[in-house]
Amino acid sequence: xxxxxxxxxxxxxxxxxxxxxxxxxxxxxxxxxxxxxxxxxxxxxxxxxxxxxxxxxxxxxxxxxxxxxxxxxxxxxxxxxxxxxxxxxxxxxxxxxxxxxxxxxxxx
Amino acid sequence: xxxxxxxxxxxxxxxxxxxxxxxxxxxxxxxxxxxxxxxxxxxxxxxxxxxxxxxxxxxxxxxxxxxxxxxxxxxxxxxxxxxxxxxxxxxxxxxxxxxxxxxxxxxxxxxxxxxx
Numbered sequence: 001x002x003x004x005x006x007x008x009x010x011x012x013x014x015x016x017x018x019x020x021x022x023x024x025x026x027x028x029x030x031x032x033x034x035x036x037x038x039x040x041x042x043x044x045x046x047x048x049x050x051x052x053x054x055x056x057x058x059x060x061x062x063x064x065x066x067x068x069x070x071x072x073x074x075x076x077x078x079x080x081x082x083x084x085x086x087x088x089x090x091x092x093x094x095x096x097x098x099x100x101x102x103x104x105x106x107x108x
Numbered sequence: 109x110x111x112x113x114x115x116x117x118x119x120x121x122x123x124x125x126x127x128x129x130x131x132x133x134x135x136x137x138x139x140x141x142x143x144x145x146x147x148x149x150x151x152x153x154x155x156x157x158x159x160x161x162x163x164x165x166x167x168x169x170x171x172x173x174x175x176x177x178x179x180x181x182x183x184x185x186x187x188x189x190x191x192x193x194x195x196x197x198x199x200x201x202x203x204x205x206x207x208x209x210x211x212x213x214x215x216x217x218x219x220x221x222x223x224x
Contacts, residue, residue, distance in 0.1 A: 044217055
């Protein structure tokens with residue numbers, strides 16, 4: 001199965017700053033089938049990005065995804081207070097789908 | 109409105125059996141895959157398996173194959189996750205979600221606690 005490694009483990013930033021999160025796969029993710037989610041405490045995860053770069057319904061344009069093959073990036077252009085959460089990448093190009101271990105974006 | 113509603117929290121003893129549910133509404137239940145995701149306390153997300161309610165085609169992660177059973181009853185738009193003999197290590201939050209590969213829409217989660 002494909003192993004996803006996210007970095008950094010924790011990102012300490014201030015509101016208004018730019019966040020860049022990385023997700024690296026142990027082998028190529030077919031057809032860029034890579035998704036990003038965030039999860040706030042006590043809530044279910046929410047889909048942000050699918051197909052590596054397509055925003056899910058209702059997701060603001062400050063969230064953008066890029067990458068292909070084995071290297072993917074989620075960028076949040078200007079952090080809003082509600083963006084402080086844990087972020088997960090997931091590949092669904094091969095079965096089983098697998099998740100990264102998560103990056104926590106915390107307030108500095 | 110498209111939504112998934114999961115059954116309530118469970119507290120069980122080791123060795124007991126359990127079946128939790130996930131009811132879909134507001135969409136064609138038989139036309140979309142549903143997946144199950146485990147989140148152990150303080151940990152990340154784990155892909156357990158998926159089912160297509162239209163024909164009950166089911167795929168499991170090797171990590172969960174033989175440990176759980178995923179099923180669906182399309183007549184009542186409900187998917188299930190079941191255990192025949194729970195272990196303490198099954199203590200976790202379990203989420204169901206509609207999936208086209210990515211998990212588009214999530215249920216609220218069911219907390220399962222296994223303790224003697």
